[in-house]
Amino acid sequence: MDTVQMALAERAAEEQRHHGKALFFWVWGALLAMTAMEVYLTYERMQPTKMLTILLGLSFVKAALIIGYFMHLKYEVSRMKWLTMCSVIACLILMTIFFFPDARRIVELGVK
Amino acid sequence: MADSAVHDVPSIYEPSLFGTYSKKIGMWLFLLSDSLTFGALLYAYSYGRISLGKDWPTPFHSESIVNATIMTAFLLTSSLTMVLAVRASVHGDAKNQRLWLLATMLCGTGFIVLHGREWTKLIAEGLTLSMFPTVPGQEAASEFASVSKGVPQFASTFFTLTGMHMLHVTLGVIYLGVVALRRKFIPILLGLWLVAWLATPVYSPFHYGAHVLLIAAIVCGIILWLKPKVYDSSDVEVAGLYWHFVDLVWMFIFPLVYLMSAKIL
Numbered sequence: 065m066d067t068v069q070m071a072l073a074e075r076a077a078e079e080q081r082h083h084g085k086a087l088f089f090w091v092w093g094a095l096l097a098m099t100a101m102e103v104y105l106t107y108e109r110m111q112p113t114k115m116l117t118i119l120l121g122l123s124f125v126k127a128a129l130i131i132g133y134f135m136h137l138k139y140e141v142s143r144m145k146w147l148t149m150c151s152v153i154a155c156l157i158l159m160t161i162f163f164f165p166d167a168r169r170i171v172e173l174g175v176k
Numbered sequence: 177m178a179d180s181a182v183h184d185v186p187s188i189y190e191p192s193l194f195g196t197y198s199k200k201i202g203m204w205l206f207l208l209s210d211s212l213t214f215g216a217l218l219y220a221y222s223y224g225r226i227s228l229g230k231d232w233p234t235p236f237h238s239e240s241i242v243n244a245t246i247m248t249a250f251l252l253t254s255s256l257t258m259v260l261a262v263r264a265s266v267h268g269d270a271k272n273q274r275l276w277l278l279a280t281m282l283c284g285t286g287f288i289v290l291h292g293r294e295w296t297k298l299i300a301e302g303l304t305l306s307m308f309p310t311v312p313g314q315e316a317a318s319e320f321a322s323v324s325k326g327v328p329q330f331a332s333t334f335f336t337l338t339g340m341h342m343l344h345v346t347l348g349v350i351y352l353g354v355v356a357l358r359r360k361f362i363p364i365l366l367g368l369w370l371v372a373w374l375a376t377p378v379y380s381p382f383h384y385g386a387h388v389l390l391i392a393a394i395v396c397g398i399i400l401w402l403k404p405k406v407y408d409s410s411d412v413e414v415a416g417l418y419w420h421f422v423d424l425v426w427m428f429i430f431p432l433v434y435l436m437s438a439k440i441l
Contacts, residue, residue, distance in 0.1 A: 085263065092256040099248050099430075106241060106435045119431035126427045134255050134420045136413075141195035144204075152208050156215050163219050164226070 091133045098122050203414045207421045210344075214425045217337045218432060224329040225436075233323045233330050234439045235303060240294060244434040247290045248426065251345075254283030255423045258352075262416045265409040273412060277356035280419065284349040291342050292382055295335075299381070305331055309379040334433065341429060343388065344422050350392045355407045355415045359400050365393040 102122055105115055132138040137145055194201055225232045236244070261276035298304075300311050302321035324331050353361040372386035 085260070088256055088259045088263075092252060095252050095255075096249065099245065099252065102431055102435055103241065103245050106438050112436070116436060119435060123428050123431055127424055130255065130420055130424045130427065134259050134423075135417055144194040144196065144201075147194075148204055148208060152211050155212050159212075159215055159219050163223050166223075
C-alpha cells in the first residue's frame with residue numbers, strides 16, 4: 065500500500081479502537097431480542113398483512129444496526145454514508161416500482 | 177479524527193473521496209451490487225407470493241422454524257465474533273484475531289450444516305426441483321410433491337434464494353479461513369471437500385455442490401502462490417464487511433421466506 069492508503073487504514077483502525085466491546089454485545093443482544101420477537105409473532109398467528117408490516121419493520125431496524133455498528137458505516141465520512149445508502153435504496157425503489165404494480169394487477173384482474 | 181490527518185499525508189495521488197482506503201471502498205461497491213442480486217431474488221419470491229395469494233404453500237412446520245431460528249442465532253453470533261476479530265486485529269493481538277476468526281468460521285459452518293440438513297429433509301418430503309436427482313422412495317413419502325408440481329415457483333424461488341445465500345456463507349467461511357490460516361487452510365479445505373463429497377449420497381445436491389470447495393481450494397491456492405502475504409487489520413476489516421453483509425441478507429430471508437410461510441398447528 066502507498067503512504068496515503070496506509071494512513072487511511074491506520075485512521076480506520078484508530079476509529080475501531082475507540083469502541084468498547086460492550087457496544088457490540090448490546091447490538092448483538094438487541095438483534096437476538098428482535099429475532100425472538102419475530103418468532104413469537106409467528107406463533108401468535110396474526111393477520112398476514114399486519115405481520116408482514118411488523119416483520120419488515122423489524123428487519124429494517126436489524127439491517128440498520130448491522131450496517132451502522134457491525135459494518136461501521138456510522139463512523140465513516142458522510143459522503144460515503146450518503147452515497148452508498150442512497151444508491152442502493154434508489155435501485156430497490158426502482159425495482160419496487162417495476163415489480164409490484166404488475167403483481168397487484170394479476171391479483172386484481174386475474175391471469176388472462 | 178479529522179479528515180486533515182489523512183489528507184495532509186504527502187502523496188502524488190489525489191486524497192480519497194470517501195476518506196478511507198481503496199480496498200474497503202472496493203468491497204463496499206461489490207456489496208452494493210450484490211445487494212441488488214439478493215434484492216432481485218427477494219422481489220421474485222415476493223412477486224410469486226402476491227400473484228398466487230392463498231395458493232402459495234406454507235410448508236414450514238414448527239420444527240423448520242426452530243431450525244431456522246437457531247441458524248439465525250448462529251449468524252448473529254458469528255457477526256459478533258467477527259467484530260471482535262476486527263477489534264483484536266486493530267489492537268495488534270494476532271492470537272485473539274485468529275481465535276475470533278475461527279469462532280466466526282465455526283458459527284458459519286454450523287449455519288451451513290443446519291441449512292443443508294433442512295434442504296435434505298424438504299427434498300426427501302418432495303419439495304424439489306426438476307434439476308435435482310430423484311431421491312429413492314421420495315414418491316411414497318412425498319408431502320410436498322403436489323406443491324412442486326402445482327406451484328413450481330415456490331421451489332424455484334426458495335432454492336435459488338436460499339441456495340445463493342448458502343453459497344455466499346460458504347465462500348465467506350473460505351475467505352475467513354484464508355485470512356486466518358493462509359496457506360495452511362488449503363489442505364483443510366481439500367479435506368472438507370473430500371468429506372462433503374464422499375459423505376453425501378449421490379442423489380443429494382450437496383454431492384455435486386461440494387465441488388465448490390475444490391474449485392475454491394484451487395483458486396485460493398493459485399492466489400496464495402502468486403501473491404503470498406500476511407493479512408493486516410485492513411484485510412480483516414474488509415473480510416468482516418463481507419461477512420456482515422451475508423448476515424444482513426439473512427435478516428430479510430428469515431422473516432420473508434420462513435416466518436411468512438410457517439404452518440403452525
